[in-house]
Amino acid sequence: MERQSVGQVTPEVFVFGSREEPLELESGYTLGPVEIAYETYGRPNEDRSNAILICHALSGDHHAAGVHSPHDRYTGWWDGMIGPGKAFDTERYWVICSNIIGGCRGSTGPVSINPESGAPYGLDFPVVTIGDMVAAQKRLIDHLGITRLYGIAGGSMGGFQVLEWSLRYPEMVRSAICIASAARLSTQAIAFNAVGRSAITRDPEWQGGKYNGRGPEKGLAIARMVGHITYLSELLLDEKFGRRLQSANRLSYNFSTEFAIESYLDHQGSAFTKRFDANSYLYITKAMDYFDIARTYGPLKDAFADVRARYLFVSYSTDWLFPTDQSREIVRALLSRGKDVSFIDIESPHGHDAFLLEEEKLTRIVSGFLTGVNEEVSP
Amino acid sequence: MTSQYVDRLSRTDRDMILTLVPEGARVLDLGCGDCSLLNQLVREKRIRGTGLDIDGMQLVNGLASGLNVYQGDLDDGLSDFPDQSYDYVILNQTLQVVKHPMLALEEVLRIGRYGILGFPNFAQWQLRRGLFFGGRAPKSPALPFEWYDTPNIRVLSIQDFFDYCRREKIAIVHQRYLMGGRWVKRLFWKRAVNLLAHIGLFVITRSDSGASTAPWRMPHSFESTVNAP
Numbered sequence: 169m170e171r172q173s174v175g176q177v178t179p180e181v182f183v184f185g186s187r188e189e190p191l192e193l194e195s196g197y198t199l200g201p202v203e204i205a206y207e208t209y210g211r212p213n214e215d216r217s218n219a220i221l222i223c224h225a226l227s228g229d230h231h232a233a234g235v236h237s238p239h240d241r242y243t244g245w246w247d248g249m250i251g252p253g254k255a256f257d258t259e260r261y262w263v264i265c266s267n268i269i270g271g272c273r274g275s276t277g278p279v280s281i282n283p284e285s286g287a288p289y290g291l292d293f294p295v296v297t298i299g300d301m302v303a304a305q306k307r308l309i310d311h312l313g314i315t316r317l318y319g320i321a322g323g324s325m326g327g328f329q330v331l332e333w334s335l336r337y338p339e340m341v342r343s344a345i346c347i348a349s350a351a352r353l354s355t356q357a358i359a360f361n362a363v364g365r366s367a368i369t370r371d372p373e374w375q376g377g378k379y380n381g382r383g384p385e386k387g388l389a390i391a392r393m394v395g396h397i398t399y400l401s402e403l404l405l406d407e408k409f410g411r412r413l414q415s416a417n418r419l420s421y422n423f424s425t426e427f428a429i430e431s432y433l434d435h436q437g438s439a440f441t442k443r444f445d446a447n448s449y450l451y452i453t454k455a456m457d458y459f460d461i462a463r464t465y466g467p468l469k470d471a472f473a474d475v476r477a478r479y480l481f482v483s484y485s486t487d488w489l490f491p492t493d494q495s496r497e498i499v500r501a502l503l504s505r506g507k508d509v510s511f512i513d514i515e516s517p518h519g520h521d522a523f524l525l526e527e528e529k530l531t532r533i534v535s536g537f538l539t540g541v542n543e544e545v546s547p
Numbered sequence: 548m549t550s551q552y553v554d555r556l557s558r559t560d561r562d563m564i565l566t567l568v569p570e571g572a573r574v575l576d577l578g579c580g581d582c583s584l585l586n587q588l589v590r591e592k593r594i595r596g597t598g599l600d601i602d603g604m605q606l607v608n609g610l611a612s613g614l615n616v617y618q619g620d621l622d623d624g625l626s627d628f629p630d631q632s633y634d635y636v637i638l639n640q641t642l643q644v645v646k647h648p649m650l651a652l653e654e655v656l657r658i659g660r661y662g663i664l665g666f667p668n669f670a671q672w673q674l675r676r677g678l679f680f681g682g683r684a685p686k687s688p689a690l691p692f693e694w695y696d697t698p699n700i701r702v703l704s705i706q707d708f709f710d711y712c713r714r715e716k717i718a719i720v721h722q723r724y725l726m727g728g729r730w731v732k733r734l735f736w737k738r739a740v741n742l743l744a745h746i747g748l749f750v751i752t753r754s755d756s757g758a759s760t761a762p763w764r765m766p767h768s769f770e771s772t773v774n775a776p
Binding site: 478500540 | 607609611612613614615617618619627628
C-alpha cells in the first residue's frame with residue numbers, strides 16, 4: 169500500500185486530578201490539576217483494542233505525525249513512521265501520542281500556571297519521574313476507553329516509558345517496542361545531562377528558575393549543543409562535516425564560528441531555544457537520570473518476571489549514548505524468564521539519532537512485529 | 548543448473564527436518580536466514596520458535612508470523628539464552644561455515660534438549676573421486692562452490708562426526724542420509740554411509756542429559772518438558 173500522510177491534525181487536551189484528587193508522584197509530592205496534550209491518528213475499532221501509544225523522547229512532543237495547518241513547513245517528529253501504509257499503519261491502528269508531564273508543549277510542566285500562586289510553577293514544579301509520566305499517560309488511556317494497548321512504542325527516553333508501562337501495568341500492554349533505549353541511564357549519559365543543566369543554571373538569565381520571557385537562552389543552547397554531539401556518531405561527524413571550514417578557505421586566527429561542525433551546533437542550539445523551555449529541560453533530563461529499573465523493581469531478571477507483553481528491542485550499531493549492549497541486557501533478562509522477546513541491531517552510521525533517521529529499516533521491522541503480535545502462537 | 552539442485556537439496560532437508568520436529572515443540576533455529584523453515588514449522592507443527600541469524604533484516608519475515616527473532620553471531624556464543632530453554636535447537640547447513648564449530652555444538656546442546664544437525668559430507672565418493680583423479684578441491688551437488696568463494700570453512704565427514712560424538716559423549720538418537728535424491732535411515736553396511744551420503748542429518752542429545760536416547764520413535768504428540776526457568 170502506498171504510504172500517505174495523516175494530513176491535518178488537531179491537538180487535544182485532557183485534564184484530570186483536581187486539587188482534591190491530585191496525581192501522586194513518586195517523590196511524595198502531588199500535582200493537580202494535570203493537563204495532557206495529545207493527538208490521535210487513525211480510528212479506534214469497536215472494542216478499542218487497536219490502540220498504539222507512542223512515547224516521545226527528550227525534545228519531542230505529542231505532535232508525532234501530520235501537520236497542524238496546511239501551511240506548516242514541518243510535519244510531526246515521527247511522520248515517516250505514522251500514517252496510512254506506514255509502520256504504524258493508521259488504517260489498522262489507532263495511534264496516540266501525548267506530551268509528557270514536565271514538558272513544555274502543552275502538558276503540565278514548569279511553564280504552566282501554578283494554581284497556588286497564579287504564576288508559572290518554575291522551580292516550584294515538583295520533580296517528576298518516568299514513572300510519573302507513565303502514570304499520567306495511564307489516566308489518558310483510561311479516559312480514552314482503552315483497557316489494553318495493542319502496542320506501545322518509543323525510542324530513547326520514549327523507550328524508558330515503554331519499559332515502565334510494561335512493568336507498571338503488565339496487563340494493559342500487549343506488545344512493547346523499545347528502540348535505542350536501556351534499563352537505566354548510563355553514567356556517561358548522566359554526565360552529559362549534568363553539563364547541560366549546569367550550562368542552564370549558570371546562565372545569569374536563569375535567575376534561579378524565575379525568569380520571564382526568553383530566559384537562559386545561551387545556557388539552553390549550550391545544553392542542546394552538548395546533547396547533539398551525543399546523538400551523532402564520530403563516523404557521521406567526520407563524513408558530514410570533517411574538518412571543513414564553514415565559509416572561508418583560510419584559517420581566521422580568531423574565535424569566531426569557523427568549522428562547519430561549530431556552525432551546525434550553533435544553529436541546532438539557537439533553533440532549540442525557540443521551541444523549548446530551559447526549566448523543562450532541567451526537569452526532563454533529571455527524570456532520565458533517575459530512571460533505573462533495577463532500583464525501582466529489583467534486579468532485571470526479577471523485575472521482568474511478571475511482564476506479559478511481547479517485546480521488540482531495536483538498537484543501532486554506532487549508538488554510543490544507548491549502546492547495543494544496554495538493549496541486550498534487557499533481552500537477556502527476558503530470555504531468562506522465558507518471555508517473548510525479539511532483538512535486532514540495525515547497522516547504521518547515524519549514532520543515537522538513527523532511531524529518527526533509519527526509517528526504511530525500522531518500518532520493515534516494526535510493521536512485521538506488529539503484524540506478528542496478532543499471530544500469537546499459543547504457548 | 549547447480550543452484551537449482553542446491554535449492555532442491557535445501558528444500559528436501561527442510562522437509563526432512565519438518566518430520567523430525569514434534570508438534571508444539573519449542574524450537575530455536577540457529578542461522579535461520581529468512582525464517583522460512585520456522586515459518587513452515589509454525590504452520591505445520593504449531594511450534595513456538597525463535598529464529599537467530601547474523602543478518603537482522605532477514606529476520607523480519609519471521610517477526611510477521613509471530614516468531615521471536617534474535618540477531619546474533621554464533622561465533623560469539625549464545626550466552627543470552629538460558630540452559631535447556633528449548634526442546635530443539637536446529638543447526639542446519641551452518642556447522643561448516645562457523646569459525647568455532649565446537650562452541651556452536653556445545654551451545655546447541657546446552658540450550659536445547661535435542662539438537663538437529665545437518666551438514667554436507669566431505670567424504671562422499673564423488674568428492675573423493677574428484678580429489679583423487681582430478682587432483683582438484685572437490686565439488687558436488689551438495690558442495691558446488693569453488694575453493695575461492697566457498698562459505699564452507701570447516702571440512703568434515705560423517706565419520707568425523709561419529710568420532711566427535713563418541714569423544715564428546717553425544718548420543719545420536721536419530722539419523723537420516725541423503726543419497727542421490729533419496730533419504731535413507733540406515734544402510735546394511737553402516738560404514739558405507741560415509742561413502743554414499745551427500746548430506747547427513749542427525750538428532751543428537753547429551754548422553755548424560757537424561758533426555759531419551761532410546762531407539763527413536765516418531766512422537767505423534769509432544770508434551771514439552773522444558774519449562775521456562
